Amino acid sequence: MTGPPLVLASGSPRRRELMERLGLAFEVAPPPEGLEPPWMGTVPPLEFAADLAGRKASAVSASRPDAVVLGADTIVVLDGTVLGKPSDERDARDMLLRLAGREHLVHTAVAIHGPGGERRPVASGIETTSVRFRSLEADEIAAYVATGEPLDKAGAYGIQGYGAALVESVRGCFFNVMGLPVTRVLALLDGLGWRYEFPGRLAPR
């Protein structure tokens, strides 16, 4: 017996890569744009991320009631301020200047919907990882931004590519910084009765 289809409600290539590493069979269905509720900035960042992860999973689950749908939202927080995706190169440089030589938090909210197309998650959680950057000189930051890597990423860096040269240490789940807290997701699925089995199968408990 195998489980229901697994759908990743995300367009992130990094999340897809992590699911692939686990050998899991899954489909990718990016949620529609513009799911952010109008009250962004008026609620605490963690609540916002949790809500948005749920909206992503819910939007995809509505058309895939046969599937287990996984939504996620990752935010970078420094001194209580959320650093989103940079609007341009200058914004990216400003963010990296603030992150340099310091520790910040990366939160990924995860929401699992279905099967059944209900509007509420059947399981959810938030994983937090602390990330410390080495100190950076202004010309280094400019050169990193010029690689193009920061422009589509929350906090203006990717920990996997050139960004490996920026990050001195982490505390917590490393994969969370890439956008998906792997063992946390597996634990949530396990709690729903779907156990991950090497080399890549979800089997009923």
Added chain:
Amino acid sequence: MTGPPLVLASGSPRRRELMERLGLAFEVAPPPEGLEPPWMGTVPPLEFAADLAGRKASAVSASRPDAVVLGADTIVVLDGTVLGKPSDERDARDMLLRLAGREHLVHTAVAIHGPGGERRPVASGIETTSVRFRSLEADEIAAYVATGEPLDKAGAYGIQGYGAALVESVRGCFFNVMGLPVTRVLALLDGLGWRYEFPGRLAPR
């Protein structure tokens, strides 16, 4: 002006992959086998790893006096005992059973030789990362070992592949667990007057 050739004295595909992520131009020259000194087990593990990293770099540097040569040795330590590469599947299962649900240490010793072919490192260091495994059931361990991933790796796991499903959290440099503490290596090179510049050049300071 560009720096001298950079040579990685290691056969590890994971170390090579990390260097490639940085965009660095480098050559790979695996050191000869059998460099382990006869007194393995009679000195503290960290001293042993530091010595072996130096022997690897020195062996390669002797034939490449034109180059900066980077040697490394990674060890996994649980309760003061070094877990090397498993001798067979049973040994791998035993190691993973010990690691499950607990925290262990991964140390990578790094030694840089040359240019000049001297027998002593011009820079060296040891980076330590703490890694926590989730709890594992015996049949999960057997299935993970059956993937073949653990067999050529110290501590019987790879954090990059299926092993992502094993590791709950880390404290310290993540890339150290893959075999090369990236920012530490760049800091050592920087101390020698070779600064890493995006997108992948060592330039004189």
